[in-house]
Amino acid sequence: MHPNDAAITDYIDGTLDVRERAEIDRHLESCAACRRLVEDFREIKGVARSLDLREPPVRSWTRLERAIKLEERPSVARRSPAWLQPRQLAWLAAAAALVLSTVVGLKFMSNGARRAAPAANTAAQSAAADAASANASAQSVEAELRQAEDHYEKAIKGLEQIANAEQDVFDPKTAATLQKNLAVIDQAISESRAALRAEPASEPAQESLLESFKAKMGLLQDTVALINEMRKGNDAGAARIVSGIKQKGD
Amino acid sequence: MRAEAADADIVARTQAGDTDAFEVLYRRHAARIYTLACRMAGSADDGEDLLQEIFLQVYRKLGSFKGDAALGTWVYRLALNHCLDYVRSRRAKMNKLTETLDTDTSFEPHAPRETPIARMDLERAIERLPEGCREAFVLHDVEGFDHKEVAGLLDIAEGTSKSQVFKARAKLRGWLKK
Numbered sequence: 001m002h003p004n005d006a007a008i009t010d011y012i013d014g015t016l017d018v019r020e021r022a023e024i025d026r027h028l029e030s031c032a033a034c035r036r037l038v039e040d041f042r043e044i045k046g047v048a049r050s051l052d053l054r055e056p057p058v059r060s061w062t063r064l065e066r067a068i069k070l071e072e073r074p075s076v077a078r079r080s081p082a083w084l085q086p087r088q089l090a091w092l093a094a095a096a097a098l099v100l101s102t103v104v105g106l107k108f109m110s111n112g113a114r115r116a117a118p119a120a121n122t123a124a125q126s127a128a129a130d131a132a133s134a135n136a137s138a139q140s141v142e143a144e145l146r147q148a149e150d151h152y153e154k155a156i157k158g159l160e161q162i163a164n165a166e167q168d169v170f171d172p173k174t175a176a177t178l179q180k181n182l183a184v185i186d187q188a189i190s191e192s193r194a195a196l197r198a199e200p201a202s203e204p205a206q207e208s209l210l211e212s213f214k215a216k217m218g219l220l221q222d223t224v225a226l227i228n229e230m231r232k233g234n235d236a237g238a239a240r241i242v243s244g245i246k247q248k249g250d
Numbered sequence: 251m252r253a254e255a256a257d258a259d260i261v262a263r264t265q266a267g268d269t270d271a272f273e274v275l276y277r278r279h280a281a282r283i284y285t286l287a288c289r290m291a292g293s294a295d296d297g298e299d300l301l302q303e304i305f306l307q308v309y310r311k312l313g314s315f316k317g318d319a320a321l322g323t324w325v326y327r328l329a330l331n332h333c334l335d336y337v338r339s340r341r342a343k344m345n346k347l348t349e350t351l352d353t354d355t356s357f358e359p360h361a362p363r364e365t366p367i368a369r370m371d372l373e374r375a376i377e378r379l380p381e382g383c384r385e386a387f388v389l390h391d392v393e394g395f396d397h398k399e400v401a402g403l404l405d406i407a408e409g410t411s412k413s414q415v416f417k418a419r420a421k422l423r424g425w426l427k428k
Binding site: 005006008009010013015037040041043044045048049050051052053054055056057060061063064065067068069071073 | 297306309367389397423
């Protein structure tokens with residue numbers, strides 16, 4: 001008889017007592033299938049313990065820094081670093097607010113999409129209600145998509161204004177990389193919109209449009225973060241962001 | 251500077267409003283926390299949101315760091331608790347208990363592919379694991395907690411932790427060794 005799941009797990013984890021371990025050892029000598037199972041599980045466990053760490057996206061620190069600056073912490077004696085002049089503070093705050101509104105829009109859209117699915121299932125139980133309910137769900141999703149799109153467009157517009165106003169800080173090569181990546185994303189937005197016009201209820205097209213907006217938001221956030229690092233004189237931070245932008249564009 | 255003194259310096263400077271000091275703390279620990287968050291949540295997008303929330307909490311709660319453990323350990327514990335809260339909350343929303351998820355435990359041993367498992371493949375496969383067994387696997391096989399600890403963290407029985415880890419390994423084997 002093969003050992004049960006718990007016994008195999010304990011055997012691999014080395015938590016069996018001597019007698020139990022010897023029993024499984026004996027079984028493995030005569031059962032090739034269990035022997036392979038144990039070998040594979042050991043390999044999985046070994047590889048799992050040696051997995052690499054994942055580097056967070058470059059924009060993560062900038063997002064966090066903005067959020068921290070928006071925190072009201074009267075107990076903390078704030079100091080204004082030399083690099084953070086009132087003008088920078090204003091656009092950092094604006095960017096954070098815009099990003100926040102976009103996130104709200106996106107979450108709203110996600111919830112809406114989840115709500116739409118059970119609504120469609122319920123409608124299937126009643127032939128008479130089916131068409132009306134499905135139509136209402138589709139309209140609801142479309143309305144929420146439009147709302148999310150509005151949020152994205154506002155956020156993107158705000159970030160574009162910031163990026164355009166400050167773009168003189170970029171060297172020609174970096175500016176060209178940014179423009180190239182933006183052009184690719186704008187093309188994707190344009191294609192997604194065309195697909196949605198042809199088929200407004202298409203979920204892949206809706207997802208593609210939102211993903212494209214998200215990509216554009218991400219690139220513009222990276223651009224603002226890059227401006228920030230360059231103004232701080234943080235060459236290493238700027239290089240990290242440029243490297244991340246290039247990778248995304250490849 | 252000794253590690254304890256360096257931690258104390260970062261905490262003091264951050265509490266005095268020095269964002270650069272907090273950035274040092276972030277850069278030192280972000281990869282480990284982001285990795286944990288991505289694996290527990292099963293997606294890089296959710297992992298990024300969790301990373302943001304966790305470090306905001308770190309920033310807010312830094313005053314409660316007493317130096318009993320290393321700052322990195324304190325940050326990790328806070329991150330782990332936040333990830334567990336996220337997992338519990340998502341599970342509650344889905345109205346599914348860990349034990350009821352993916353009840354297919356049937357397992358057919360088969361001839362394994364001889365190629366060693368690539369770390370990148372395993373990383374991707376972990377994201378595909380069903381909720382419940384993914385968290386148990388990540389905590390046990392990746393993070394190194396024993397089953398008693400995993401059971402406590404996930405609020406499940408120790409036997410459930412073992413069966414979830416078995417299930418995860420079996421699924422990964424099916425995907426990676428076929």
